[in-house]
Amino acid sequence: MGMPTVLVLASGRGERFVASGGTGSKLQALLAGKPVLERTLEAVRASGLPWHLEDAGHPGMGDSIAAAVAATRSAYGWLVLPGDLPLIRPDTLVQVAKAIEDHVVVLPVYGGQRGHPVGFSIECRDALMGLAGPDGAAHVVRAYSRMKLAYHLQVDDPGTVADVDTVADLQDAERLLRS
Template identity: 65%
Template sequence: MSAPVVLVLASGRGERFAASGGGGAKLQALLGGVPVLQRTLDAVRASGLAWHLESAPHPGMGDSIAAAVRATRGAAGWLVLPGDLPLVLPETLRAVAAALAGQSVVVPRYRGQRGHPVGFAADCGDALAALAGEHGAAAIVRAHAAAGRVLALEVDDAGIVTDIDTTADLARAEELVRRS
C-alpha cells in the first residue's frame, strides 16, 4: 500500500487571530522569523510524504477537506493537517501515516489531548469528499469510533496541539521555538 497524502488546509479566514489583535493573515505571521504556513510546509516536506496544499477560499473546514480529497482522489489515505500547526514534527506525520495500515482513522494524542494530523484510510474517501460546513471531519471520526475503527496514537509531539488561532497562541509557540 502506498502512503497517504498530507492535506495542508490553508483556506481559513483567520478571524480569531485578527480579533485578538493580529495584523495581517495568521498563516503569514512570523514565528521564529519564518511564516507559520512555511514552517508547517517545511515539516510536511521533511516527512517525505506526498502532500497537497488547499488554499482556495472555502466557506468552512468541511468544504476545504472535501476539495482537497477530491483533488487527490485515488490516494491510499489522507492526513488532515491545518496549516496553522507550525510545530508538528515530520516523524509524527510519518507515524500517523504508518499507523493507518489496518485502521480507518488514526487520531494522534499528546498527553491525552487530541491533535492533528488526523489520518483517514481510503475507505473514508467518499465521506470526506462529501463534507461541507464548519465542522470538518468530526462526524466521520465519531462514526468510525462507534464501530471500533479509530486508533488513538500517543505521540511525544506538542506540535500536534499547538495551533495558532490568536496572538497569544503565537506568543506561546514563539516560546516553544526559543526553548527548542
C-alpha cells in the same frame, strides 16, 4: 501500498487571530522569522510524504477537506493537517501515516489532548468528499469511533496540539520553538 497524502488546509479566514489583535493572515504571521504556513510546509516536505496544499478559500473546513480529497482521490489515504500547526514534527506525520496501514481513522494524542494530523484510510474517501461546513471531519471521526474503528495514537509531539489561532498562541509557539 503507498503512503497517504498530507492535506495542508490553508483556506481559513483567521478571524480569531485578528480578533485577538493580530494583523493580516495568521498563516503569514512570522514565527521566529518565518511565516506560520511556511514552517508547517517545511515539516510536511521533510516527512517525505506526498502532500497537497488546499488554499482556495472555501467557506468551511469541511468544504476544504472535501476539495482536497477530490483533488487527490487516488491517494492511499489522507492526513488532515491545518496549516496553523507550525511545530508539527516530520516524524509524527510519518508515524500517523504508518498507522493508517492498520486502522481506518488515526487520532494523534499528546498529553491526553487529541491533535492533528487526523489520518483517514481510503475507506473514508466518500465520506470525506461529502463534507461541507465548519465542522471539518468531526462527524466522520465520531461515526468511525462509534464503530470502534478510530485508533488513538499516543505521540510525543506538542506540535500536534499547538495550533496558532490567536496572538497568544503565536507567542506560545515562539516559546515552544525556543525550548
